Amino acid sequence: MPRPARWAARLLPLVLLVLWLAVGGGLGPYAGKLGEVATNDQAAFLPRSAESTRVIEAQRAFRQDETLPALVVWTSPGGAPLGPETRAAATRALATLSGQPGVVGAPSPALPSEDGEALRGVVQLRPDLGEELAPTLAEIDRAASAVPGTTVWLAGPAATQADLSDAFAGIDGLLLAVALVTVLLILLLVYRSVLLPLIIIVGAVLSLALACAVVYVLADHDVVRVDGQVQGILSILVIGAATDYALLLAARYREELARRDGERVPAMRAALRQSAGPITASAATVALALLALLFSDLTNNRALGPVGAIGIVCAVLSTLTFLPAVLVLLGRAAYWPSKPRPSESEGGGHGIWRRVAALVDRAPRKVWAATLAGLLACAAFSPLLESKGVPLDEIFVNDAPSVAAQEALGRHFPGGAGNPAIVIADAAAAARVTSAAEAVEGVDSAAAVTASGRPGAGAPLVVDGRVR
Template sequence: MSVTHRRARWLVPLLLVAVWLGVGGVLGPYAGRLGEVATNDQAAFLPRSAESTEVIAAQRAFRQDEALPAIVVWTSDGGGPVRDRRADADRALASLADAPGVAGRASPALLSQDGKALQGVVPLRPDLGDALAPALDRVRAAAERVPGTTVHLAGPAATQADLSDAFAGIDGLLLAVALVTVLVILLLVYRSLLLPLVIILGAVFSLGLACAVVYALADHGVVRVDGQVQGILSILVIGAATDYALLLTARYREELVPRQAAARTDRFTAARAALRRSWSAIVASAATVALGLLALLISDLTNNRALGPVGAIGIAAAVVSTLTFLPAVLVLLGRAAYWPATPRPARPSTGAGVWQRIAALVDRAPRKVWAVSLACLLACAAFSPTLASRGVPLDETFVDDAPSVAAQSTL
């Protein structure tokens, strides 16, 4: 082999690694920017056929400023009547008219039938985003000027703020937990120090690519992103990229094992053989997952429908990374990728294990196996019409006691 040809063989994997390093550096930050194009409106968590969804859509026909209501509830510190605090509550609500984030005049304070509570509604702008919590703090500060009372904040604005607190940093936490879990599993499986890091790096690159594509599409209104979709996307891509990498690296390790004692398998030949023999299984697995995700497009919930195409994009990015970045790195590392373990021939199977018996059964009668499996799946699917999904009440949405839930109970 000429020197020029040998250099050309190294050029392709080096270029692929350089391209993916550029992808990670340029597109990686988009993983943290999906919140800029996220939409978390109330209708996204309601069925399209629900009457409340139709009302929300019908309200858009009226030319009026939208508002996010914050309900202020006053109760007496001693549990007694608060009738004599009504004028103070009215003044507190009126003082919020020109406060930042307030969309209009607040309602007057209304007295409950038993006289033990007061209620007022403060309209807030629906587009406050991160400024919602400070706006609620201003509402609470004004309401606390009513002496002898305890203030509670309920309504959509308080619930949205509690949801934001619950999901704050959850994407980074989920991603960190997923990466640590995958790293531990890979260390146990391969007993190698370098290969798990390479696989995780490829998974992170694929996540950056997927987030950049989703960001661009969401910015142009092609797909929809919300907090739930963001969290699921990161876990989905990391898991899929790791799964596909296991198939390729296992085949590459087998190809590195010499067929004869005196022979030594070339790393380029091993990589080509591993890629040729594993790409179809990887693509077939990815297509199955992607098609399953796209089935969510028929869901009656907007946030479920949004997950379908976004998840399929994540799966596609995982496949691209596995079939390009990972083989290139394996070629550059060779047997060093499995250090300190050394690729050795697999021990001959005795055929006594449960998986060997299952494999033998599938090999003997593949048509009977898939026919029986299909019949069992259809029998289980026959029960799907009995599923009754009526949603989750507010008091069961949060794991901990959220202030808005306690306020709603008081209200």
């Protein structure tokens, strides 16, 4: 090789390494900033064609000041009826919250249940409280606990959102840490090397940083959509794909090093020629499969398609640039303490994999037929899958306060007290629709929502000729 070409071959890996380290240092923070452009709304988990999705969209026209309701429930520890004095004390306790940070408008008075054993009040909160939601709920609990002889429960959308935020706090970091530790252990067992697993993991993390930065920019310009589910899957997907592709290239480079007596650049060129095709083909298969999610009727599934494909592309880019650069710079040292031996290149790898390859080569039809039979046997269980959704009391692994509060609410008040069914109807038919709804078995009451946001407390609020 001419001297300029030798210098270029030595300098290129160093330039690529510096560029990728700059990517990690400059774009790494975007992994933690994806939550800023995330959109988590109820409609994202419903089919676009579902009637409930259309109702959610139609309700937006009725919201003058969007709020997040918190339901306060008082019960008697012994099941004794709560008298007028207790009801008055509960109403005064709620009134003290008026004007508090995060509270919108005046809280409702405390209303008794039909059995007289519980009281219920509603405090409307700002929907954008974020990290201040938990302290605001704690202040509501403190004020409500001033009512003597009662047990206080906080239910409703605000309490559920706070419990979900607590349950998912740091979930992305936890998933990423578990994935990295798992990959590290597998690599240590497979390669029995100290440096190589760390190199592969660093490359995977750098590709994740690049993917998060690209997704952040696109989401910030409303090109793609990001939610909590997409965030969690993206990190696992990129780490897994980058590791998978890196294993193929690292194994091929090890064989070429042994075959070429440790000559780094020729070995990497040969390894890239033999590995780039399978890696890009595999990545294209995964990316196209993810893009098929664009045909899904669920918004959150459609969001995962392009975001996942971006992650796969970044994983391939890291595998074919960062990893070769580091391996060329380190040479045999990347596989320390084990050393690539010529015998490995002759047989095509280690013993167990040579035997697997020989089996596939010797009887390919039997192998794919047996594999297909196993897949069909597993697929036979698919009719047992139930995708009817998860009720609130089964979402949390541990006991959540909002779930217990919802159960207490359901024991003394109608089932829809915390989350009523919503009907959008023509204003001219409001009275008839209300009567028809009340006539349905299982319905406790029905009323049109007024301008104050309270059902049945005045004239219905009419928007575009419709009532709610």
